[in-house]
Amino acid sequence: MSDVTMRVWRGDANGGQFEDYTVTQQEGEVVLDVIHRIQATDAPDLACRWNCKAGKCGSCAAEINGKPRLMCMTRMDQLPEGPVTITPMKTFPIIRDLVTDVSFNYAQAEKVPALLPPPMPADGYRMFQQDVERGQEFRKCIECFMCQDVCHVIRDHEDNKQYYAGPRFFIRYAELEMHPLDTNDRRDLIREEMGLGYCNITKCCTEVCPEHIKITDNAIIPLKERVVDAQYDPVAWLGRKIRRKTKRSAEEAAVQPAP
Amino acid sequence: MEINSPYEHHDYDVLVIGAGGAGLRAVIEAKQQGLKVGLITKSLLGKAHTVMAEGGMAAAMGNVYPEDNWMVHFRDTMRGGKMLNNYRMAELHAKEAPDRVLELEQWGALFDRTKDGKILQRDFGGHRYARLAHVGDRTGLELIRTLQQKVVSMGTDVFMECKVLRLVHDQDGKVAGCVAYWRATGEFVTFSARSVILATGGVGKSWKFTSNSWEGTGDGHAMALWAGAELIDMECIQFHPTGMVWPLSVRGILVTEGVRGDGGILKNSDGERFMFKYVADMFRAETAESPEEADRWYDDHTAGRRPPELLPRDEVARAINSEVKAGRGSPHGGVYLDIASRRTPEFIRRRLPSMYHQFMELAGVDITREMMEIGPTCHYIMGGVKVDADTAATAVPGLFAAGEVAGGMHGANRLGGNSLSDLIVFGRRAGMGAAEYVQGGNGATGFNLDEVEAAVKEALEPFERETGENPYDIQRDLQEMMQANVGIIRTGSEIDEAIKQLEVFEERVSNIKVKGGRQYNPGWNLATDLPSMITVSKCTARGAQQRKESRGGHTREDFPKADPEFGKINFAHSMPNSTGWKSEITTVESPLLTLPEELKALLEEGK
Missing domain, CATH: 3.90.700.10 (Succinate dehydrogenase/fumarate reductase flavoprotein, catalytic domain)
Incomplete structure (x- = not known):
């Protein structure tokens, strides 16, 4: 098979440049295979993240020819002719080469008030398939963070990160809010601190999701409706004034006695 | 405790190494016991190999077949393991798995349901009844995400992309923590702890054809051996x-x-x-x-x-x-x-x-x-660190092990679905065991900085050599050699050849030259993985050489039948005078635990 040029961004927080590696293509390769071949030969210090190499762990996200993709799920023979450009995810600070500092996402995860179910009956909870299916869709998320990478609210506006949880966490909040057992109320938090209102439904997140989760339609839009109803529906407003649920911190909400 | 580590230093009651299902479950338990817990993972949180598990987790809840119970599950597990199992582990696993699965739902797991709203269970090979709780074909992801979210919500200190090099002892030989390095910066970091739980997963990366990710390099197996623990059943490896x-x-x-x-x-x-x-x-x-x-x-x-x-x-x-x-x-x-x-x-x-x-x-x-x-x-190693079933304690005071890195639960062969349930049953038990040990005032009282310096020096040597081998070449050759000589079907002469070859690999690893700097350098990281891979491969080869029979995940072309005499023993490997990763390994026969009469009777039933 023919040779292909891999144009890989190399560098760190202080800057960097593209380096070209010419490799002979082999049949049925994905981008990650080629990166591994470059590591094993020309550049053993080329930094990239990967774990399962089967599209299940979400570690190897990068931008291939400018688009966020999982390197393990992108076939070489489906890329257009010419050099293949590989750059790290743009939204997150560079650590080195293709590895970025994704700690923003882990910090957001710490802010999520946990599920707060009623005490479990001795033989377990009862839930029905149609009720768990909504949450199951969101729990397919492999945390590749490509939806965060592509979301223009934070991709182009670093400052917004302090006000905005991002699509990955909107599906997490949607999952919890739609959970059949949950008694925690996160609506004010989502509106006031997680920046749901910044999302203007361009669906970029849905387009890049490798798990084909309908992030915008099934999570963000219903979540917006729920949050807005709570805020502006006068009956709901009055109800909340009279019997306001107390918001629990993630830590408080999580402490449940072991069964 | 006053420790003058020359590096960034942290101190915990319980330190958990590995953030797959077992490590995460151990953290939850130790924290619920009120202890200060640190969690170290060499990847990002939530990426461990647990995510790959598809089928489900086996637990005799009886939601689909009410006639299912722990006794049947115990029997299936022991038979599947060709009776080489630590019976007590198989017993605890079968008894406790249902509660461990149920509690996951309190923490947010959403399993597939039966018509009456219970957790649905599916059939799997070797299990008499449909007993695998599952979520489609992504049960491992559901398990790791549920535990990860619980651990995060409890406010846990998580050290991500931090690779542990060696365990460290105190002056009495108790395990007292470890030395590691940050992948992002290449800087070293030390952790002192009253107790350490290993939950580092498997070893598959030493074979050419493997379903394991880069992480499966047997770090925990090797570090336990170097630190004074025993490994058993290392010849028992599941190949598909x-x-x-x-x-x-x-x-x-x-x-x-x-x-x-x-x-x-x-x-x-x-x-x-x-x-x-x-x-x-x-x-x-x-x-x-x-x-x-x-x-x-x-x-x-x-x-x-x-x-x-x-x-x-x-x-x-x-x-x-x-x-x-x-x-x-x-x-x-x-x-x-x-x-x-x-x-x-x-x-x-x-x-x-x-x-x-x-x-x-x-x-x-x-x-x-x-x-x-x-x-x-x-695909999976049944063998691992020899532990006490109830507490997950190893032979070294202060060191505990759970999950794939621990041996005994699955005997010579693991049933599908028993690995995820193994993680949550024995992850919890390791957390309990470590907590009890610490609360009993048994924890280490010192921290041997000489061990730290020896590990740091060794880790940096590949940068200092003028010339040397590319670690990727050594890894590739090791994988080819193990696949050819200690693969799915084994024979005496090939195993002998592997044992000879591994000595050569040991020398090659001592002559690695790493290119580039210390900051997120995968070549260097591989150089620090290779000693573990060689040590683990040696134990597998030695066990395979001595087990002159075929049983479960160990098949000898030259001894195609099971031999009842070998069914009474594990082969146990240790490093009695360990001064470094290349020290001499000793392999002895170690008799199986004796089955109590009531459990023996269970196994006879329905034969």
């Missing part, structure tokens, strides 16, 4: 006979037996359907004699006997192995699995939809038109 060997993008992906059940046949490079040559006498009566007879069976099981492609796993593997070694293998060291020439594209797409899509999407391999190149693929 039909994993993809080519193209690279799908190498290691397992091809379900369903392909053969639906008409797929095995061919060598001459195009010969070779399985007919490998029907052992004991299967002759029930196996077809000719392709014509076999082909009648698929449509009507009374019109012919079973095709030889559906012989037991080890028989199929042995045949593939023989063809490859006779020079009739495929270009990449496997054989061909052909369903394309046997069934219509519509049939294949209908019967094997996810396989069809997976191979099409990842490799452009159209299984309705092309043959697959498959071979035996390393």
Whole structure:
């Protein structure tokens, strides 16, 4: 098979440049295979993240020819002719080469008030398939963070990160809010601190999701409706004034006695 | 405790190494006991190999079959393990798995449901009743995410992309913490702790064809051995006979037996359907004699006997192995699995939809038109650190182990679905064991900085050499060598060759030259993995050499039958005078625990 040029961004927080590696293509390769071949030969210090190499762990996200993709799920023979450009995810600070500092996402995860179910009956909870299916869709998320990478609210506006949880966490909040057992109320938090209102439904997140989760339609839009109803529906407003649920911190909400 | 570490330093009551299912569950337990807990992972949180598990977690909840109970599950597990199991682990596992699965729902897991709203359970090989709680084919992801979210919500200190190099002792020989380095910066970091729990997973990366990720380098197995613990059953490794060997993008992906059940046949490079040559006498009566007879069976099981492609796993593997070694293998060291020439594209797409899509999407391999190149693929190690079943304690005070890194639970062979439940049952027990140890005032009281300095010096040597080998070359050669000599089917002379070769690899590892700097350098990281890989491979080879029988995940061509005498012992490896990773390994016979009468009676039932 023919040779292909891999144009890989190399560098760190202080800057960097593209380096070209010419490799002979082999049949049925994905981008990650080629990166591994470059590591094993020309550049053993080329930094990239990967774990399962089967599209299940979400570690190897990068931008291939400018688009966020999982390197393990992108076939070489489906890329257009010419050099293949590989750059790290743009939204997150560079650590080195293709590895970025994704700690923003882990910090957001710490802010999520946990599920707060009623005490479990001795033989377990009862839930029905149609009720768990909504949450199951969101729990397919492999945390590749490509939806965060592509979301223009934070991709182009670093400052917004302090006000905005991002699509990955909107599906997490949607999952919890739609959970059949949950008694925690996160609506004010989502509106006031997680920046749901910044999302203007361009669906970029849905387009890049490798798990084909309908992030915008099934999570963000219903979540917006729920949050807005709570805020502006006068009956709901009055109800909340009279019997306001107390918001629990993630830590408080999580402490449940072991069964 | 006053420790003058020259590096960034942290102190914990309980330090957990590894953030897969077992490590995360251990953290939850130790924190619930009120202890200060630190969690170290060499990847990002939530990426551990646990995410790969598909089928489910086995627990005798009886939601689908009310007649299921722990006793049946115990019996299935012991039989599956060819009775080499630590019976007490199998017993605790069977008894406790249902509660461990149920509590996951308090923490947010959403399992598939039965019609009456309970957790749905599915059938799996070796389990008498349908007992695998599951979420479609992504149960491992659900498990890790649930535990991860619980651990995060509890406010846990998590050290991500932090690679542990060595365990550190105190002056009394108790385990007192570890020395590690940050992958992002290459800077060293030390952790002192009253107790350490190893939950580092498996070893599969030492084989060429493996379903394991880069992380499966046996770090925990090796560090435990170096620190004074014992490893058992290291020869017992689960290989799947039909994993993809080519193209690279799908190498290691397992091809379900369903392909053969639906008409797929095995061919060598001459195009010969070779399985007919490998029907052992004991299967002759029930196996077809000719392709014509076999082909009648698929449509009507009374019109012919079973095709030889559906012989037991080890028989199929042995045949593939023989063809490859006779020079009739495929270009990449496997054989061909052909369903394309046997069934219509519509049939294949209908019967094997996810396989069809997976191979099409990842490799452009159209299984309705092309043959697959498959071979035996390393999947799971049953062997591991010898532990006390109730507390997960190892032979070294202060050191605990749970999950794939621990040995004994699965005996010589693991049943599908028992690994996820193993993680949550023994992860919790390790957390309890460590907490009890610490609360009893037994924890380490010092921290040997000499051990830290020795590990740091060794880790930096690859940068200081003027010349030396590329670690990737050594890894590739090691994988080829282990696949060829200590693979799915073993024979005395090949194992001896492996043991000799491993000495050479040890020298090669001592002569690595790393390119580049310390900041997120995968070549350097591999250089620090290789000592573990060599140590673990040595133990596997030594166990394989001494177990002169075939049992579960250990098959000897030269000793094809199980020998009852070997059924009474584990082979235990230790490093009695450890001064570094290259110290001498000692291997002894270690008798199995004696089964109590009431459990023995259970095993006799329904035989």
